[in-house]
Amino acid sequence: MILNAGIFPNVSFSAFIPYRYILNEKVLFRGQNDNQYEGGLYSREAYGIGDIILQMSYQLNPLKGHFPVLIGAGVKLANGKINAVDKYDNRISDNLQVGSGSVDPVFSLYTNEPIGSFMFSTGAFTRISSRENIYGYKYGNELHALTNLDYIESDLFFGGVQLYYLLTTRDTYQYGKIARDRGGKSVFFSAKMGSKITDDFDLEIIFQKPVHQDLNESQLTSSYSIQIGTLYRFTL
Amino acid sequence: MNKLIPIIFLLSVSCSLYEDNEQPDIYFEIHDFDILELGKTVSDMIVGTNESYLYLSDFNNNSLLKVNIQGEMELIDELILGSHPISMDISPDKSKLAVAMEGESKVYIVSLSDFSISYSFSVSLMNMNDIVYLNNQRLLISSKTDPTVIAYDLNTNTETSQSILNGELVVNSTDSIAYVASSSSIKKYDVSNNQASLEPYVADPFGFYAKINHFIISPDKNTLFLCLSNPDDHTGIKSVYAYDAKTLTFSGQYKVNSSGMGVAVSNNNRIFIAPTDADENGVFVVEFDAQTKLESNYYLVAGNLKERCIAVDQNAEYFYVLVNSPGDNNSFEPYNSFSFDLQRVHIYD
Numbered sequence: 001m002i003l004n005a006g007i008f009p010n011v012s013f014s015a016f017i018p019y020r021y022i023l024n025e026k027v028l029f030r031g032q033n034d035n036q037y038e039g040g041l042y043s044r045e046a047y048g049i050g051d052i053i054l055q056m057s058y059q060l061n062p063l064k065g066h067f068p069v070l071i072g073a074g075v076k077l078a079n080g081k082i083n084a085v086d087k088y089d090n091r092i093s094d095n096l097q098v099g100s101g102s103v104d105p106v107f108s109l110y111t112n113e114p115i116g117s118f119m120f121s122t123g124a125f126t127r128i129s130s131r132e133n134i135y136g137y138k139y140g141n142e143l144h145a146l147t148n149l150d151y152i153e154s155d156l157f158f159g160g161v162q163l164y165y166l167l168t169t170r171d172t173y174q175y176g177k178i179a180r181d182r183g184g185k186s187v188f189f190s191a192k193m194g195s196k197i198t199d200d201f202d203l204e205i206i207f208q209k210p211v212h213q214d215l216n217e218s219q220l221t222s223s224y225s226i227q228i229g230t231l232y233r234f235t236l
Numbered sequence: 237m238n239k240l241i242p243i244i245f246l247l248s249v250s251c252s253l254y255e256d257n258e259q260p261d262i263y264f265e266i267h268d269f270d271i272l273e274l275g276k277t278v279s280d281m282i283v284g285t286n287e288s289y290l291y292l293s294d295f296n297n298n299s300l301l302k303v304n305i306q307g308e309m310e311l312i313d314e315l316i317l318g319s320h321p322i323s324m325d326i327s328p329d330k331s332k333l334a335v336a337m338e339g340e341s342k343v344y345i346v347s348l349s350d351f352s353i354s355y356s357f358s359v360s361l362m363n364m365n366d367i368v369y370l371n372n373q374r375l376l377i378s379s380k381t382d383p384t385v386i387a388y389d390l391n392t393n394t395e396t397s398q399s400i401l402n403g404e405l406v407v408n409s410t411d412s413i414a415y416v417a418s419s420s421s422i423k424k425y426d427v428s429n430n431q432a433s434l435e436p437y438v439a440d441p442f443g444f445y446a447k448i449n450h451f452i453i454s455p456d457k458n459t460l461f462l463c464l465s466n467p468d469d470h471t472g473i474k475s476v477y478a479y480d481a482k483t484l485t486f487s488g489q490y491k492v493n494s495s496g497m498g499v500a501v502s503n504n505n506r507i508f509i510a511p512t513d514a515d516e517n518g519v520f521v522v523e524f525d526a527q528t529k530l531e532s533n534y535y536l537v538a539g540n541l542k543e544r545c546i547a548v549d550q551n552a553e554y555f556y557v558l559v560n561s562p563g564d565n566n567s568f569e570p571y572n573s574f575s576f577d578l579q580r581v582h583i584y585d
Contacts, residue, residue, distance in 0.1 A: 027562045028514075028562065029513075029514030029518065029519050029539065029540055029562060030512065030513055030514060030540045030562075031494055031512060031513020031514050032513070032514045032515075032516060037470065039514075039540065039562045040562060180517070
């Protein structure tokens with residue numbers, strides 16, 4: 001859930017409250033898990049509210065009416081649980097927990113400009129991991145950069161395309177020991193379309209496909225993803 | 237313009253934080269696997285003498301498989317034998333393959349030239365578990381349940397009970413020596429005469445009732461390698477043991493963190509050990525250096541490994557293992573879970 005509120009004419013406050021459900025299934029080889037010595041299917045599951053991001057944004061207008069720039073700074077809280085266990089009561093991997101366990105700074109930058117019937121927008125978002133969590137695990141830093149071109153002419157339908165660049169560094173364990181199978185660069189292409197069901201309520205569907213991936217070691221990736229989202233506007 | 241400066245600064249600082257100079261270690265990907273899908277339950281494997289073929293005894297399907305290993309691996313022939321072939325050996329003159337059955341008291345002699353059954357004969361043993369050629373005329377055969385090993389003379393078709401406890405057999409034909417790894421120890425026998433005699437060398441008893449997974453002698457006939465496990469404690473044995481073939485004293489301990497499933501030694505003395513358990517990152521066959529007795533290379537394989545089912549070609553170019561990928565076990569076919577495929581692995585130069 002995303003909450004966004006204007007506080008002053010150029011200042012807004014936003015909160016990103018994620019609910020995460022994580023299911024990881026793998027087939028173990030013999031001897032890989034003492035609790036399941038002969039191997040076979042092994043599932044790990046975690047769910048709940050993830051780390052909440054709070055952010056203040058300030059709008060600048062350096063080019064007099066064009067390309068307004070929204071610059072934001074905030075924190076990612078450490079409220080998400082990091083102690084989910086498997087069916088043998090052993091704590092599951094940090095990267096399968098719904099929370100990260102550390103309070104980290106976030107920065108963002110965003111601008112847009114209407115061009116005829118279209119809206120061009122671009123932005124970047126960073127998450128910088130400041131410290132290890134209590135289990136000695138530190139997530140890698142992240143840079144998200146995206147560019148959108150959306151059709152905005154119709155009152156009933158909207159749609160657009162997006163190019164999304166994601167750069168992640170490796171996670172580390174205590175004392176900086178590098179986690180395998182983490183980190184890399186990805187570029188995704190997305191197509192989205194949606195409908196304004198009412199003046200206050202939007203429904204959208206996004207199809208995302210990776211067009212370039214350069215990942216460290218073996219990482220499982222999806223060949224595509226489909227997201228369905230809703231947006232509800234209200235005033236207090 | 238001044239308002240843009242902090243934005244540019246923040247963006248450049250953010251980007252500079254993301255430099256990643258870590259290089260991955262040597263890593264194998266799925267397309268590195270060279271696999272012939274068989275889906276069989278194999279009990280023994282042996283590389284043919286001309287390096288062109290690999291022979292597999294298909295335990296569940298009562299047959300012998302001939303696999304071409306020159307170029308792309310291919311199953312080229314299948315020969316139906318008797319009930320549950322369990323062990324096989326190539327004759328010293330390289331012309332025949334002797335196959336012992338677990339499910340019947342019969343031995344099959346297969347001609348390698350045309351891959352057909354030359355003849356078969358009955359023996360008094362039941363539940364045979366191992367067979368070796370002493371020379372071109374004599375076989376030594378062991379059984380899981382009969383107390384002693386027999387010798388079978390192929391010229392006279394006569395069977396002689398030997399004063400040798402049953403177990404896994406290894407022979408040094410040149411010196412007419414047989415070694416037997418039983419559930420308690422290794423013993424050495426002189427088999428030059430009609431009746432074997434126990435040599436005055438016995439390896440120390442294991443101290444528990446062991447299951448012998450694999451027992452071989454190195455190509456130079458100097459070292460015995462023994463893979464054993466303790467059925468009552470699957471974490472108890474973490475090494476493969478080597479013994480001096482002359483004195484049966486310890487000559488090495490090769491730690492793979494679980495019981496050895498199989499071991500193979502190349503002509504140039506490179507030692508390959510198939511462990512029972514997987515590492516956190518997968519199943520690895522471990523190569524050891526014969527001099528330092530330390531690990532020298534790790535080879536990722538595609539699944540769980542099998543007793544006896546590792547073999548190396550004489551040029552030390554490839555080794556072969558039977559692998560069972562656990563993800564394939566969810567089959568609707570009755571009685572056919574845990575089937576194995578053949579994987580060929582290129583040996584690192």
